[in-house]
Amino acid sequence: xxxxxxxxxxxxxxxxxxxxxxxxxxxxxxxxxxxxxxxxxxxxxxxxxxxxxxxxxxxxxxxxxxxxxxxxxxxxxxxxxxxxxxxxxxxxxxxxxxxxxxxxxxxxxxxxxxxxxxxxxxxxxxxxxxxxxxxxxxxxxxxxxxxxxxxxxxxxxxxxxxxxxxxxxxxxxxxxxxxxxxxxxxxxxxxxxxxxxxxxxxxxxxxxxxxxxxxxxxxxxxxxxxxxxxxxxxxxxxxxxxxxxxxxxxxxxxxxxxxxxxxxxxxxxxxxxxxxxxxxxxxxxxxxxxxxxxxxxxxxxxxxxxxxxxxxxxxxxxxxxxxxxxxxxxxxxxxxxxxxxxxxxxxxxxxxxxxxxxxxxxxxxxxxxxxxxxxxxxxxxxxxxxxxxxxxxxxxxxx
Numbered sequence: 001x002x003x004x005x006x007x008x009x010x011x012x013x014x015x016x017x018x019x020x021x022x023x024x025x026x027x028x029x030x031x032x033x034x035x036x037x038x039x040x041x042x043x044x045x046x047x048x049x050x051x052x053x054x055x056x057x058x059x060x061x062x063x064x065x066x067x068x069x070x071x072x073x074x075x076x077x078x079x080x081x082x083x084x085x086x087x088x089x090x091x092x093x094x095x096x097x098x099x100x101x102x103x104x105x106x107x108x109x110x111x112x113x114x115x116x117x118x119x120x121x122x123x124x125x126x127x128x129x130x131x132x133x134x135x136x137x138x139x140x141x142x143x144x145x146x147x148x149x150x151x152x153x154x155x156x157x158x159x160x161x162x163x164x165x166x167x168x169x170x171x172x173x174x175x176x177x178x179x180x181x182x183x184x185x186x187x188x189x190x191x192x193x194x195x196x197x198x199x200x201x202x203x204x205x206x207x208x209x210x211x212x213x214x215x216x217x218x219x220x221x222x223x224x225x226x227x228x229x230x231x232x233x234x235x236x237x238x239x240x241x242x243x244x245x246x247x248x249x250x251x252x253x254x255x256x257x258x259x260x261x262x263x264x265x266x267x268x269x270x271x272x273x274x275x276x277x278x279x280x281x282x283x284x285x286x287x288x289x290x291x292x293x294x295x296x297x298x299x300x301x302x303x304x305x306x307x308x309x310x311x312x313x314x315x316x317x318x319x320x321x322x323x324x325x326x327x328x329x330x331x332x333x334x335x336x337x338x339x340x341x342x343x344x345x346x347x348x349x350x351x352x353x354x355x356x357x358x359x360x361x362x363x364x365x366x367x368x369x370x371x372x373x374x375x376x377x378x379x380x381x382x383x384x385x386x387x388x389x390x391x392x393x394x395x396x397x398x399x
Contacts, residue, residue, distance in 0.1 A: 041137055041146035042190050043170050060113065060126075063102040063141035067091055072306040072349035072394065073121045075104070077387040079370075087115060087389060089124075089140065092306075092349035095374075102140055117162055118390035125163050133158050137167065150174075161185070161215035161226060171215055171224055173199065185226055187242050197237050197244065202230035209300065210262050212397040218266045218273075219393060223286070225273055227264050234260035238273060238284060245286055248277070263299060265397040267329075269308030294335065301343070303396040304329075307350040310375060314343050314355075320365035321358050326375065338373065339380070347394040351376045354388055 067073070072092040081087075089102035106112050116135070117125040128134040133150035150158035150172050161171035169189050176182040183199035215226045223245065228235040232255050236248040248261045256278075264275035273284045274293060281294035281302075299313040300322065309330035314322040322343040325335040338353075345355040353375060357368040370383040388399045 041148065041167060043168070043188055044148040044150060046134055046147040046149040057145060059105060061102060061104055061138060061140075061143050063089075063143055065091075065099060065101045065141070067101055067121050067141055068093055069121055070393075071121050073118070073392055074348045074388055074394075075115055075118055075124070075390040076385045077389070079384050079386045082386055085112065090348070090385075091121075092352070095349050095352050098348075115389055116160060118392045119163055119165060119167070120392055123163075123167065124390075125160070127160065133160075135160060137163060156182075159214075162217050162224065164217050164224075165219065165221040169221075171217075171226070173214075173226075173228075175202070183228075185237065187224075187239075194242050196239060196242050197226065197247075199228045199235060200230060200233050200250075202228070212263045212265075212301075216264075216266060216395075218271050219268060219395075220271065223266075223271055223273070225264050225266070227261065227275070229262070232257070232260055234262060236261040236264065236275065240286060246284060246289065258298075263302060263397045265302045265304065266395050267308055268304040268306060268393050268395045274302060274311075297335070301345055301396065301398050303346045303353075303391075303399070304394060305347040305350045305353075305375075306391075306394040309350065310347070310353075312338065312345045312347065312353055314345055319360070321360070324353075324355060326353075342371070343367070344388075344398075346388050346391055346396045346399045348372070348388070348391060349394065354383060354385060 074090050075087055076090055077087050085107040087104040087106060088100045091099045091101045104115060112129055114127040114129050115124060116127045119125065122140050124138050124140060126136050126138060133152050135148055137146040138144065150160060152158045155177055157175045157177045159173050161173060163170055169187055172186050174184050174186060181201045183202060184195045185197040185199065187194050187196050211229055212227065214229065215224060217224050222240060224239045226237045233250045234255065237244060238246040259278040261275050261277045264273060266273055271285060275282055276299050279296060279298055280292050281297045281299055282290050283293040284290045297315065299315060302311065302313040304311050311327040311329050312324060314324050316322055321341045323340045324338045324342045324345050326338040327333055327335050341358050342355045343358050345353055348354050351374055353373045354370065356370050358365055359368050370385055371380055372383045373380045391399055
């Protein structure tokens, strides 16, 4: 049965606004697991939290089994959990026999939360969905919550961009709620907060297929990109530490149609950022700046394999469907057509590429079924995964 592109986003239920306990382990912590080193997360610590709320979060996430610190992992929704909001963390140390090691009960007991970021194999960021700009870094598999809260004085708003891989910095955006103006990029550490960029006014925009992540750190945490997307005046900043290393700002008259930067993604194994602009794909490094990487390619959903050896992306066709291309980055190969009428590619590990097949329906293009392509043997098979929300150390512009 065909499905619409709405499968690309989950709609989760709201949670009560009472603040969970800061930096406390959930009750009923599992035994027999490889422990994650405990740490003190003291950035923007959530005020007014109480240990009494620990009971409320105890069954939000359940884990069993060890997770290697370098294991490729992905947060996904399995077909058996369709329309439930239930997500799982899959460990792909052995791609032929992946393990489900954690379950995220995002709608349990009338409460709910978003999963906003997969930092690494042992840390995920969640967001209490209904109020308070309340987030938590959660240790896996121990299920320890480290709660933090973005400042939001009356009349102002705030949104998380990312937590750094070192767990020592939070990137976020503030704004005036009434006007959509006074938008600033903040980098906050234990030592304090620094505004590192101003963003253009953003009165809002509806969902579109060319929306991607608003920000992400490189795997080392040395660089951060911020891709602000109030079309048509997209802005791309790249930071090294708290210094702007590069920026793409719209000209005085705004970007010409199709000229704005979009669909940015870090390489999974280097400090190289890739993005599309004005019908080409560009690559940026600190040493060389921006250089054209692919001419005449207007890509969607670029993704790097966990080992950094392969890059896949989708290209829109004139009939509204997409084709997926694959580049052997390690050998310096050129783009090769992998499969036609496929979309939403994302690498789960170093060899397995997940995507949806698509076709023409009564109402136009639509999704058919999820598939996994194995680049090791060229096989394609049906997948039990309906939705991918995050991957690591593989990278993606959207997941």
